[in-house]
Amino acid sequence: MQFVILTGASRGLGAAMAAQLLSPSRQLVCVARSPNEALATRARASGARLDYRLCDLADATGVTRLADSLGQALRSAGGVSRFVLINNAGAVEPIGRIETLAAAPLTAALQLNLAAAMLLTASFLAATDASGAERRVLNISSGAARYPVAGWSAYCSAKAALDMFTRCIVAEQASRPNAARACSLAPGVVDTDMQASIRAVDAADFPSVERFRKLKADGALGAPGEIAVRIVAYLERDDFGEREIDDIREH
């Protein structure tokens, strides 16, 4: 049996990955601030094991509580051959030149896009260290981690740090007996609420907005269901983790 934790499962890419991952052979633990009724209904109908946690990952205290509770669930899970953590929850806001960003949303963005993933990974690795089972961490990154975008300094910086965090995990795990594998994977441009909110931003705050409006108009965005199928297949690969920084568009 696999034990999979997935953040940001209420909508967008996360909801599509959750739908793919739902299976009687997996214990799936989902996290978001809002529920996913369609997923719950499918889990009940198929007999799949779904545990859905409501948590604001931009709130450090809530994340600490969640990490402790997930640690207990991981430690008490029996018959698990592979533990998986997918840090997918994220937000592109706040958007604008750095001198226009207020402290609270800036701090919340770093907490959500970076610190929450680090804390959940820490708890995941500690709780599964002695399990003897295979362990995989998939961080959902972005092309924006790898090139600068004017107006997205909070998002680009957090995702770039998430990439480096992934490389650090791999370096730390290299000398461990049951080394966990990790990968920071960019999903491409996907047709989700995040893209809708990007297209709605004023060009004064985000000079490249027209490029994103054109991508939508040209039908160039990936469908969440299709990208989710490819990411879940990528996660299952025998060579998962050999490339610590990757992009699903290259596969």
Ligand SMILES: NC(=O)c1ccc[n+]([C@@H]2O[C@H](COP(=O)([O-])OP(=O)(O)OC[C@H]3O[C@@H](n4cnc5c(N)ncnc54)[C@H](OP(=O)(O)O)[C@@H]3O)[C@@H](O)[C@H]2O)c1
């Ligand atoms: N869409 C793209 O083109 C694109 C491109 C590159 C990278 N990505 C990355 O792909 C991942 C998924 O993005 P998406 O496009 O699916 O975004 P989305 O449609 O906006 O969905 C974001 C998910 O994250 C959750 N989330 C947001 N803030 C949260 C918070 N404070 N606490 C807990 N959960 C929170 C949301 O759930 P609730 O609102 O219910 O909490 C939702 O499930 C993100 O990491 C994003 O950076 C997306």
